[in-house]
Amino acid sequence: MYSEIVMNHFKNPRNVGEIPDADGVGEVGNPMCGDIMNVFIKVKDNRIADIKFKTFGCGAAIAVSSMITEMAKGKTLEEAMRISNKDVAQALGGLPQNKLHCSNLGADALHAAIKNYLDRKAGKVPDLEKAREEHVAAPGGETCYCPYCFKEVAEEAPFCIFCGREIPHEH
Amino acid sequence: MGVIYLDHLSGTPLHPKVKEAMIAHINTVFGNPVSDHRIGQQAAQALEKARSQVAALINADPKEIVFESGGTESVNHAIKGVAIGLREKGRHIITTNIEHKSVLNSLRTLRLLDYQVTSLDVDRYGLVDPAQVEKAITPDTILISIMLANNEIGTIEPIADIAKIAQKHKVVFHTDAVAAVGVIPVDVKELGVDLLSLAANQFYGPPGVGALYIKRGTPVWPLLDGGMQENKRRAGTENLIGIVGMGVAAEMARLEMPERLPRLRALRDRLKEGLLAQIPEIIINGHPTQNLPHLLSVSIKYVEGESLMLMLDEEGIAVATRSACASGSLRASHVLIATGLDFATAQGTLLFSVGRDTTETDIDRVIETLPPIVQTLREMSPLYKKEQAL
Numbered sequence: 001m002y003s004e005i006v007m008n009h010f011k012n013p014r015n016v017g018e019i020p021d022a023d024g025v026g027e028v029g030n031p032m033c034g035d036i037m038n039v040f041i042k043v044k045d046n047r048i049a050d051i052k053f054k055t056f057g058c059g060a061a062i063a064v065s066s067m068i069t070e071m072a073k074g075k076t077l078e079e080a081m082r083i084s085n086k087d088v089a090q091a092l093g094g095l096p097q098n099k100l101h102c103s104n105l106g107a108d109a110l111h112a113a114i115k116n117y118l119d120r121k122a123g124k125v126p127d128l129e130k131a132r133e134e135h136v137a138a139p140g141g142e143t144c145y146c147p148y149c150f151k152e153v154a155e156e157a158p159f160c161i162f163c164g165r166e167i168p169h170e171h
Numbered sequence: 172m173g174v175i176y177l178d179h180l181s182g183t184p185l186h187p188k189v190k191e192a193m194i195a196h197i198n199t200v201f202g203n204p205v206s207d208h209r210i211g212q213q214a215a216q217a218l219e220k221a222r223s224q225v226a227a228l229i230n231a232d233p234k235e236i237v238f239e240s241g242g243t244e245s246v247n248h249a250i251k252g253v254a255i256g257l258r259e260k261g262r263h264i265i266t267t268n269i270e271h272k273s274v275l276n277s278l279r280t281l282r283l284l285d286y287q288v289t290s291l292d293v294d295r296y297g298l299v300d301p302a303q304v305e306k307a308i309t310p311d312t313i314l315i316s317i318m319l320a321n322n323e324i325g326t327i328e329p330i331a332d333i334a335k336i337a338q339k340h341k342v343v344f345h346t347d348a349v350a351a352v353g354v355i356p357v358d359v360k361e362l363g364v365d366l367l368s369l370a371a372n373q374f375y376g377p378p379g380v381g382a383l384y385i386k387r388g389t390p391v392w393p394l395l396d397g398g399m400q401e402n403k404r405r406a407g408t409e410n411l412i413g414i415v416g417m418g419v420a421a422e423m424a425r426l427e428m429p430e431r432l433p434r435l436r437a438l439r440d441r442l443k444e445g446l447l448a449q450i451p452e453i454i455i456n457g458h459p460t461q462n463l464p465h466l467l468s469v470s471i472k473y474v475e476g477e478s479l480m481l482m483l484d485e486e487g488i489a490v491a492t493r494s495a496c497a498s499g500s501l502r503a504s505h506v507l508i509a510t511g512l513d514f515a516t517a518q519g520t521l522l523f524s525v526g527r528d529t530t531e532t533d534i535d536r537v538i539e540t541l542p543p544i545v546q547t548l549r550e551m552s553p554l555y556k557k558e559q560a561l
Contacts, residue, residue, distance in 0.1 A: 002481075010481060016551050027553070034475070034503075034518055038553040054553040056515070058477035062551065 003093035006063040013062055015069035017052040024117025026109040035061040037105050039069070039113040048072050048080055053109070060099040064106035067092050077114055083107060175488045175533045179373075179465060179526035180322055180350065185416070186375035186527075192419040193377065193412055203408055205400065214411055221418025225382050228421040229348075229367065230358040237383045237404045238414050242349035242370030244394065245383040246273040246316075248405065249345040249366040252391035253314045254281050257343070261311040267291045267299050267328075268509040269321055271347055275505075278316075287311070295511050296458040297326035305336045312342050319348035319357065319367075323493050323506040323522060324457030325466035327351070334363035343389060349373055349381070353424035354465055355432065365389045371413070375527065376420030380413035431527055436464035438525045438534055443467055445538030450545050454516065456507060467523040468493075470512060473555040474519045474548040482544045483521075488537055491522040515554060 022040035029036040035057030042050035051073050055065040068088050072080045085103040089095045202210035204218045226233040239245040268290050278288045289307045293299055299317055315337050320327045330346050337344035345366035351357055353374025359367055370381035385391055397406025446469060456468035476492035483490055493504035503517035549555040
């Protein structure tokens with residue numbers, strides 16, 4: 001089901017933990033979509049000097065978290081902002097179609113951490129607690145999304161009524 | 172060290188006697204049961220023997236057994252067959268929120284054809300209230316389909332009580348008994364159901380073969396149209412090798428059940444007690460006493476089920492998880508959500524099902540292996556510390 005690289009990162013995740021005096025923190029996901037990822041960064045001379053993560057999620061989510069911290073470490077903020085979900089999935093040797101959204105989570109969390117750092121530098125103090133609650137409330141309970149075109153689809157729909165592609169179900 | 176297989180709900184290994192019978196059958200019989208020559212009649216005899224064996228397991232008349240390609244086809248046949256058979260009488264069907272997907276999705280198809288479905292809530296143990304079933308019946312109701320035992324939390328539903336209500340209102344009653352037949356005693360006459368689905372791979376028979384019990388006189392239209400096999404109720408040449416296996420599996424289940432059942436329950440309880448003692452903040456799902464003896468559903472807070480399953484697999488322990496139905500987002504089990512579990516906790520669920528080859532040593536290895544895995548994943552989880560701090 002998973003590539004060797006995914007299993008390697010899942011079994012030996014790099015950079016697990018928190019940075020108590022982080023310069024930037026990114027939090028994305030919520031229990032309803034199944035994964036939650038927090039990214040902590042330390043920034044020095046416009047570069048990501050240190051990075052750690054904490055993730056609640058499936059094997060793919062943990063591997064994505066580990067991989068993206070590896071990829072971002074030592075990069076300038078601009079370079080790190082350009083790391084896309086595709087880059088992460090590719091570096092992992094691919095992800096199963098129905099787990100591709102996990103790679104979005106990784107890139108989003110990294111970018112959120114950088115944005116949080118820039119906001120703090122600009123003197124804005126974002127309320128993380130509030131942002132978190134908005135995330136939890138946003139999907140509205142029973143929402144399902146097509147993994148290809150990301151439009152909302154009916155629960156258990158066998159195919160997406162927007163893009164017409166078959167939606168993989170796990171069982 | 173061999174793999175410890177604790178996923179018998181997904182499928183059981185073949186009973187040695189089943190394997191033996193299937194191989195003997197392949198070696199000696201190849202005819203088609205519908206052929207009138209002696210080669211064909213040899214096949215017909217094997218078919219009818221298996222039918223009697225399966226009937227005996229659930230106390231049915233052999234004539235009331237129709238072989239199918241598994242539990243899913245059996246359920247589809249029952250639900251769609253009654254919907255078509257009684258289309259002139261009414262269009263309303265009653266079910267519950269915790270049924271197997273073969274029930275849910277059969278009803279999804281019928282909704283497209285303008286049938287109305289009432290899906291009943293369950294309590295925190297997953298129990299259906301018979302009074303709610305009676306309240307949901309309308310003059311338009313043609314079918315009630317409620318599972319005998321839930322395949323994710325093990326709760327055994329009050330099927331006999333619901334059957335009485337169905338009889339009183341002259342509504343056809345189907346029960347999906349796939350997770351129960353061959354594990355616990357199931358008697359169609361005691362239950363009073365009209366239709367009952369079962370599958371061989373739940374009791375050490377082969378996959379891809381099942382049966383539908385159709386009480387004499389129940390108006391069920393065929394799902395597969397064609398020839399006159401299975402007394403015109405299921406067309407198509409029978410999967411005779413599988414059916415022979417199912418027959419022997421049914422006989423072995425009936426004979427071995429008095430010994431199997433308490434053993435499975437003891438193993439399951441050992442696992443339950445061990446995990447409760449070793450891992451803080453876990454929840455045992457399902458009804459505490461009215462449950463399948465071989466199943467244990469455990470929700471482990473702050474961690475996700477697939478991660479747990481993968482790590483156990485690395486340690487040579489095969490279990491199931493019901494964490495995901497991946498339509499873009501990982502989704503928690505509809506059964507666990509129906510019993511009131513929150514999304515995050517439902518995601519962290521492992522489903523253990525023990526079998527006749529499981530030993531106490533296997534159970535002890537799981538009790539030893541799982542706690543450090545949980546700890547590793549909890550330390551990785553952003554939910555762990557946060558909720559602890561509150």
